[in-house]
Amino acid sequence: MVPKTLVSARVFVPVIAAAVLACAAPLAAADLSDTEIFQKVKTEAGQALFEAECRRCHATDPIDVSYGPPLEDIVGRAAGSYPDYDYSMALEASGIVWTPAALRAWMEDNDGFMPGTKMRHVGIEDRTVQDFILAYLVSITTRDGSEISE
Numbered sequence: 408m409v410p411k412t413l414v415s416a417r418v419f420v421p422v423i424a425a426a427v428l429a430c431a432a433p434l435a436a437a438d439l440s441d442t443e444i445f446q447k448v449k450t451e452a453g454q455a456l457f458e459a460e461c462r463r464c465h466a467t468d469p470i471d472v473s474y475g476p477p478l479e480d481i482v483g484r485a486a487g488s489y490p491d492y493d494y495s496m497a498l499e500a501s502g503i504v505w506t507p508a509a510l511r512a513w514m515e516d517n518d519g520f521m522p523g524t525k526m527r528h529v530g531i532e533d534r535t536v537q538d539f540i541l542a543y544l545v546s547i548t549t550r551d552g553s554e555i556s557e
């Protein structure tokens with residue numbers, strides 16, 4: 408017969424291990440302020456959404472030939488300005504700068520916002536989803552934040 412103490416150890420050791428693991432994540436994040444944690448979570452969620460909604464046409468590696476132009480440094484970039492990318496006339500001649508507001512309008516209804524674009528309609532209307540994707544796009548932008556205005 409298995410001694411009683413062993414039985415309880417078998418039950419409790421995994422429970423304690425799980426509890427320690429559950430505490431480890433908040434402890435690791437303890438150095439960050441709530442705002443920083445929220446920003447990190449938003450950026451990660453935005454990246455996951457970007458992978459699902461945008462990545463198939465927008466590769467990270469500029470050498471990788473993708474259907475759409477690379478979006479690194481997109482926030483604050485002049486529309487249609489990625490070197491050597493074959494833009495539609497509409498985008499090239501638009502004269503706009505990709506501010507957060509313009510990017511939101513683009514995600515919501517790109518072909519309504521800019522008739523004649525060759526990017527297929529994406530239609531992301533949820534403001535929170537837009538915010539998350541925007542947080543990710545800001546995170547892959549190295550331009551000074553002061554140059555980025557709504």
Ligand code: HEC
Pocket residue numbers: 457460461462463464465474475476478481485486487488489493494495497498499505510513514523524525526527529531540
């Ligand atoms: C089906 C392919 C496809 C998908 C999916 C897609 N795009 Fe695009 N995207 C394009 C193409 C093609 C262009 C170039 C459009 C043009 O020249 O009119 C473009 C252009 C852009 C531009 C303008 C870039 C510049 O240099 O001016 C932005 C910003 C952009 N896409 C963001 C997104 C975001 C954000 C998503 C996901 C929510 C997304 N795209 C999903 C194909 C796609």
